[in-house]
Amino acid sequence: MNWTDSLPLAVLMTSFLAATIIFMLPEQKHILRSTINLGAACIKIILIIFLIQAVLQQNYPEVRLEVLPGLDLILRADSLAILFAGLSSVLWLFTTLYAIGYLENSPNRSRFFGYFSLCVASTMGISLAGNLFTFLIFYELLTLSTYPLVVHRGNTASIKAGRTYLIYTLTGGVVLLLGVASLYALGGDIAFGDIERTAALVGTWPELMTIIFILLIAGLGVKAAIFPFHGWLPTAMVAPAPVSALLHAVAVVKAGAFGIVRVVYDIYGIELSWQQGLLYPIAIIASFTILYGSWRALQQIDIKKRLAFSTVSQVSYILLGISLFGPLGTIGGLVHLLHQGLMKVTLFFCAGNYAETLGIHKIHELDGVGQRMPFTSIAFTVGAMGMIGLPPVAGFISKWYLGMGALEANMGWVIFILIGSSLLNAAYFLPVLKRIWFNPQQGSWPHERVSNCRDAIPLLLIPALVTASLSIAAGLFASSILSPLGWAELITLREYLR
Amino acid sequence: MNMILSPIPWLLVIPLAGAVLTMLIPLNWRSPASMFGLLTQLLASLLLGYQVSQYGTQIYAMADWQAPLGIALRADGLATLFILMSSLVATACALYAHLYLNLTKRGHFWPLLWFLWASLNGIWLAADTFNLYVGLELLTFAAVGLVAFASDERSLEASIRYLYAALLGSMAYLLGVALLYGAQGTLAMDSLAETWHWGPTNQVAITLILGGLLLKTAVFPMHTWLPPAHGGALTPVSALLSALVIKASFYILLRFWVEFEVYRHLPSLSQLLGVLGAGAIIWGGWMALKQTHLKMVVAYSTVAQIGYISLMFPLLTAENSEASLMAYHGGILMLLAHAFAKAGMFLAAGNLIYCTGKPDLASLAGMSRYRPLNIFAFGLAGVSLMGLPPSGGFNAKWLLLQSSFLSGQWWWIVVLLIGSLLSAAYIFRVFAYTYQETEATDSFRRPPITIELIALCLSVASILLGFLSIWPVNVVSLPGPFMEAMP
Numbered sequence: 001m002n003w004t005d006s007l008p009l010a011v012l013m014t015s016f017l018a019a020t021i022i023f024m025l026p027e028q029k030h031i032l033r034s035t036i037n038l039g040a041a042c043i044k045i046i047l048i049i050f051l052i053q054a055v056l057q058q059n060y061p062e063v064r065l066e067v068l069p070g071l072d073l074i075l076r077a078d079s080l081a082i083l084f085a086g087l088s089s090v091l092w093l094f095t096t097l098y099a100i101g102y103l104e105n106s107p108n109r110s111r112f113f114g115y116f117s118l119c120v121a122s123t124m125g126i127s128l129a130g131n132l133f134t135f136l137i138f139y140e141l142l143t144l145s146t147y148p149l150v151v152h153r154g155n156t157a158s159i160k161a162g163r164t165y166l167i168y169t170l171t172g173g174v175v176l177l178l179g180v181a182s183l184y185a186l187g188g189d190i191a192f193g194d195i196e197r198t199a200a201l202v203g204t205w206p207e208l209m210t211i212i213f214i215l216l217i218a219g220l221g222v223k224a225a226i227f228p229f230h231g232w233l234p235t236a237m238v239a240p241a242p243v244s245a246l247l248h249a250v251a252v253v254k255a256g257a258f259g260i261v262r263v264v265y266d267i268y269g270i271e272l273s274w275q276q277g278l279l280y281p282i283a284i285i286a287s288f289t290i291l292y293g294s295w296r297a298l299q300q301i302d303i304k305k306r307l308a309f310s311t312v313s314q315v316s317y318i319l320l321g322i323s324l325f326g327p328l329g330t331i332g333g334l335v336h337l338l339h340q341g342l343m344k345v346t347l348f349f350c351a352g353n354y355a356e357t358l359g360i361h362k363i364h365e366l367d368g369v370g371q372r373m374p375f376t377s378i379a380f381t382v383g384a385m386g387m388i389g390l391p392p393v394a395g396f397i398s399k400w401y402l403g404m405g406a407l408e409a410n411m412g413w414v415i416f417i418l419i420g421s422s423l424l425n426a427a428y429f430l431p432v433l434k435r436i437w438f439n440p441q442q443g444s445w446p447h448e449r450v451s452n453c454r455d456a457i458p459l460l461l462i463p464a465l466v467t468a469s470l471s472i473a474a475g476l477f478a479s480s481i482l483s484p485l486g487w488a489e490l491i492t493l494r495e496y497l498r
Numbered sequence: 499m500n501m502i503l504s505p506i507p508w509l510l511v512i513p514l515a516g517a518v519l520t521m522l523i524p525l526n527w528r529s530p531a532s533m534f535g536l537l538t539q540l541l542a543s544l545l546l547g548y549q550v551s552q553y554g555t556q557i558y559a560m561a562d563w564q565a566p567l568g569i570a571l572r573a574d575g576l577a578t579l580f581i582l583m584s585s586l587v588a589t590a591c592a593l594y595a596h597l598y599l600n601l602t603k604r605g606h607f608w609p610l611l612w613f614l615w616a617s618l619n620g621i622w623l624a625a626d627t628f629n630l631y632v633g634l635e636l637l638t639f640a641a642v643g644l645v646a647f648a649s650d651e652r653s654l655e656a657s658i659r660y661l662y663a664a665l666l667g668s669m670a671y672l673l674g675v676a677l678l679y680g681a682q683g684t685l686a687m688d689s690l691a692e693t694w695h696w697g698p699t700n701q702v703a704i705t706l707i708l709g710g711l712l713l714k715t716a717v718f719p720m721h722t723w724l725p726p727a728h729g730g731a732l733t734p735v736s737a738l739l740s741a742l743v744i745k746a747s748f749y750i751l752l753r754f755w756v757e758f759e760v761y762r763h764l765p766s767l768s769q770l771l772g773v774l775g776a777g778a779i780i781w782g783g784w785m786a787l788k789q790t791h792l793k794m795v796v797a798y799s800t801v802a803q804i805g806y807i808s809l810m811f812p813l814l815t816a817e818n819s820e821a822s823l824m825a826y827h828g829g830i831l832m833l834l835a836h837a838f839a840k841a842g843m844f845l846a847a848g849n850l851i852y853c854t855g856k857p858d859l860a861s862l863a864g865m866s867r868y869r870p871l872n873i874f875a876f877g878l879a880g881v882s883l884m885g886l887p888p889s890g891g892f893n894a895k896w897l898l899l900q901s902s903f904l905s906g907q908w909w910w911i912v913v914l915l916i917g918s919l920l921s922a923a924y925i926f927r928v929f930a931y932t933y934q935e936t937e938a939t940d941s942f943r944r945p946p947i948t949i950e951l952i953a954l955c956l957s958v959a960s961i962l963l964g965f966l967s968i969w970p971v972n973v974v975s976l977p978g979p980f981m982e983a984m985p
Contacts, residue, residue, distance in 0.1 A: 023870065023871065023874060065965065066968050067893060067964070067965065067967055067968060068827075068893055068896070068897065068967050068968060068971065069827075069968065069971065071896075073965070107867065108867050108870075110870065111866070111867070111870045114870075136887060137887035137888045137892075137964075140886045140887050140892075141886075141887065141888065143886075144877075144881060144886065147926070147929075148866075148933075151930070151933045153935075154864075154866075154867075154933050154934055154935035155935065158933075159930050159933060159934060162930065162933075163926075163930065166922070166926055170919060170922050171919065173886070174915050174918060174919060177899075177915070178911070178915060181896065181899045181900060181903065181911075182903060184900065185899075185900055185903035185904060
């Protein structure tokens with residue numbers, strides 16, 4: 001056994017052990033807890049770098065454990081796994097930094113950071129899962145570990161939001177379980193990438209396999225917030241800002257989208273899904289969700305709610321890319337998984353900064369905030385421009401490839417969806433930017449907490465600036481192999497040449 | 499094999515000796531003596547586990563009197579797993595009781611615990627139907643005594659109710675065994691199985707036996723005695739009752755069902771048991787959702803979980819041996835996961851009540867902040883009971899689902915899935931209460947960390963079972979008369 005084979009397990013254990021230790025630590029040990037948390041996040045990034053090296057050399061480390069007769073728990077690092085694991089580990093580091101600043105002097109930090117690390121551990125498990133059974137285990141663990149974060153504040157609104165969250169995600173989990181269990185009943189344990197087995201099954205039971213496909217996509221679609229399963233996402237906005245950032249940018253919605261990527265590419269195979277006509281309905285639902293999410297975002301007056309509906313819309317770009325048959329569409333979808341993560345986390349950090357520094361929650365309160373908090377506002381502007389799809393921010397690249405992919409797949413109408421959505425994005429972000437930079441300040445700030453320094457405190461500001469810079473860098477250095485685009489091209493190459 | 503080398507006699511002699519000894523010696527010596535007993539029990543069960551996995555089924559004749567005259571004891575894979583399960587869970591509960599009860603209560607607790615343990619081991623190891631009866635009766639008296647131990651009006655009433663139900667069940671069982679003896683002239687399980695014939699006498703006998711055992715296992719709709727008894731008892735007692743005691747009658751039921759091949763001859767009866775199980779899942783889950791007292795939620799959850807375990811009967815069919823094996827594994831794994839998770843949950847619930855001083859759900863507000871570790875223990879046990887991964891409960895549910903698919907009985911899939919949503923609903927309802935924050939200042943009592951850790955260990959065990967399921971599955975599949983009678 002090669003030493004790299006234990007790397008996937010090590011990547012999982014760094015956050016899992018961090019969670020365990022944090023739960024054991026007394027509430028007052030803030031410095032020790034932060035050190036462990038940040039230390040684990042850094043170690044994880046280093047381990048991911050080793051994994052990237054291994055995967056570049058076409059060596060896919062793997063760990064197996066027999067759980068039941070004929071059923072294994074598999075952790076395996078392939079290029080797709082690295083895409084998601086890399087994103088999560090980078091954003092975990094910055095979100096942790098942000099959360100340390102955000103929760104300073106607030107109670108229950110031990111509980112918060114414990115579940116936070118557990119949540120990242122499950123995200124790692126989701127990305128490294130080597131079969132649907134393993135995926136399902138971590139997918140459900142993610143539901144369980146995010147619930148305490150959603151209800152963290154303990155007031156009536158958060159408990160109610162937690163309930164809505166559970167009703168949606170647990171029901172989705174049951175549907176997914178039904179899909180996974182029926183697939184296992186038909187064909188036994190199918191590892192990701194073993195698409196010949198599925199092809200044989202589709203040959204024998206075409207209708208049943210279509211039903212299973214629908215069950216899997218519907219179960220995963222709840223977390224990916226596709227219409228009509230998106231209701232939990234805006235409600236869950238009552239959670240603290242770092243949680244919203246994590247839920248939206250990394251963990252929950254992406255877990256759903258990533259699962260759909262796995263089902264389409266590594267269980268059914270893109271060609272088979274295309275031949276069976278399974279992709280077209282996804283394209284239609286994704287297109288509808290894109291427009292619907294943007295339309296609802298336009299009507300929101302609360303900053304976080306507007307961002308939430310924007311997520312509903314943006315995650316469906318990923319699904320749209322998956323459903324376009326052809327390498328360019330695939331690249332567009334996969335690269336948006338990373339780009340949306342970077343840009344959305346920036347926007348949520350900034351929203352949190354406005355709320356924490358000046359008490360701003362509504363959009364009309366943003367008038368003139370650019371003078372008062374220039375750095376946060378610059379980061380916000382970068383994120384918003386990326387969402388609209390303006391170059392050189394990364395969002396442009398996603399939309400470019402999606403558009404090309406649509407033409408390649410002979411689905412020209414998708415171009416109009418992209419244009420329509422970009423216009424709607426502009427319609428709900430540009431007025432916000434105008435208020436920030438050009439409108440004069442109206443009266444005093446709602447609840448000014450930081451008076452002596454100009455912008456938010458460094459721990460809140462730095463993560464926002466870093467992720468904003470990363471989203472520009474992802475656009476500027478897109479031709480490098482280690483950029484999101486480069487990596488998405490690598491995955492696509494290996495997928496289509498199989 | 500002689501008495502010194504085989505652990506089987508020790509598994510009976512030590513608890514019986516412990517029961518007698520702890521009644522006689524002074525109060526403050528009873529705990530140290532019992533600790534020694536716990537240690538020897540653990541060692542004996544581990545040794546048995548080793549021997550059975552190495553050399554297969556072990557048979558032991560007490561004092562070398564062979565059957566049919568003497569008392570024969572038999573340890574196959576199934577019995578060994580139950581021996582290990584009861585040793586681990588009972589040890590955890592006993593340690594908890596030692597820390598939780600005061601000196602006098604503790605002193606009276608030990609003899610009853612040892613009687614309970616002796617009867618459990620007697621049932622797991624029994625090779626004839628009459629020994630099973632003796633075990634059942636002894637178990638009833640020890641368990642009723644433990645319920646009455648809380649010594650308030652409600653628990654006394656519950657224990658009387660429990661006593662009546664349990665005695666009725668034992669009587670039906672005894673009558674059935676007497677009929678079998680009259681018809682076949684033997685009490686030993688293996689010779690009964692060899693000479694078995696499906697005449698009217700045997701049918702009446704088996705109906706009486708099954709009815710009695712179903713009542714003692716609290717299978718819906720014969721469950722009404724259970725929630726007040728389990729919910730009203732002292733915390734460590736509730737844990738013992740829910741985790742182990744109801745499993746004893748279920749174990750006998752399973753042995754009869756498979757070793758006498760009841761499943762082959764009465765397939766409609768297996769569907770009926772499945773329907774009762776489905777009723778238990780829905781009704782128990784629904785009632786758990788309605789309760790206002792924490793321990794009653796946990797007690798009704800036991801009713802629902804018995805329903806899950808009963809679903810193995812309709813799936814154990816003569817037609818499909820692969821599906822039957824999966825159902826058997828799934829049911830046993832469910833039972834094992836429930837033993838750990840429910841004991842963990844009752845202990846964690848008891849700790850929470852210890853903190854708030856009140857048994858109702860509404861006073862749990864703020865608990866999630868005050869005792870996060872304890873809530874974590876409660877939550878982990880909940881994960882296994884809901885059947886969410888990773889946990890033993892999930893793997894068990896997975897096996898039952900696969901078995902339903904394989905045997906084409908899709909309706910049990912619906913029951914299993916609705917059941918998981920219902921159990922998630924009642925467990926997260928408790929959670930929501932603990933996360934609430936009220937204006938009132940805290941007036942909580944701080945429990946010792948040790949009793950919280952015991953609850954946590956049991957809950958963690960139910961989660962770890964999700965990764966180690968292959969081990970119990972292999973143990974219960976070891977060859978023996980039970981596996982030979984499987985379809």
